Amino acid sequence: MYINEENLLKTIKILNEHFSKENTDTIANVEFPKEIKYKSNEWLLYVFYSCLLDYGMRSIVYHKNLINTYHKFPCIFNPQYVVKNFNDDKEMLFNIIKDNIHPRYPNVAVNKWLKLSAFLNQYENLLNKIAML
Numbered sequence: 860m861y862i863n864e865e866n867l868l869k870t871i872k873i874l875n876e877h878f879s880k881e882n883t884d885t886i887a888n889v890e891f892p893k894e895i896k897y898k899s900n901e902w903l904l905y906v907f908y909s910c911l912l913d914y915g916m917r918s919i920v921y922h923k924n925l926i927n928t929y930h931k932f933p934c935i936f937n938p939q940y941v942v943k944n945f946n947d948d949k950e951m952l953f954n955i956i957k958d959n960i961h962p963r964y965p966n967v968a969v970n971k972w973l974k975l976s977a978f979l980n981q982y983e984n985l986l987n988k989i990a991m992l
Contacts, residue, residue: 867982870907890925890926892926892930904936904938907985908935908972909922911968911971912968914963920961921960921961924960928960935956938975938976941980942973946977949973952969953966956968
C-alpha cells in the first residue's frame with residue numbers, strides 16, 4: 860500500500876473503530892510493551908510500526924522480537940528520531956532490525972521503516988488526527 864494522507868486517515872479510522880470496541884476477540888490484537896500507555900500517541904506509533912512487517916507468519920515470535928527491540932532501542936519507534944538519525948546512516952538501523960526483529964527481508968524492512976517514519980514524522984500527534992475523524 861502506498862503511504863499517503865488518505866490511506867493514513869483510513870488506517871487510523873479502522874484502528875480507532877477496532878480498539879474502541881469492548882470485545883475484540885474475533886480480530887487479531889497487536890501486542891505491545893507494557894510500559895506504553897494504551898491508546899496513547901506512543902502506542903499508536905508502535906501499532907503502525909508493528910503492523911509494518913507482520914506478515915502473519917510466526918507472528919508470536921515477531922511480536923516478542925518487536926517488544927524486545929522496543930526495550931533495547933525505543934528510539935527506532937520514534938519517527939522524528941528515525942528521520943533525523945537514520946536517513947543518512949541506514950546501516951545502523953539495518954543492523955538493529957536484522958539482529959533484533961529478524962525480518963525475512965531486512966533490506967526491504969529497513970526501507971519500509973524509513974518510509975513509514977518519514978510519513979509519520981509529518982504529524983506531531985496522530986491522536987489529533989483521530990479526534991478529527
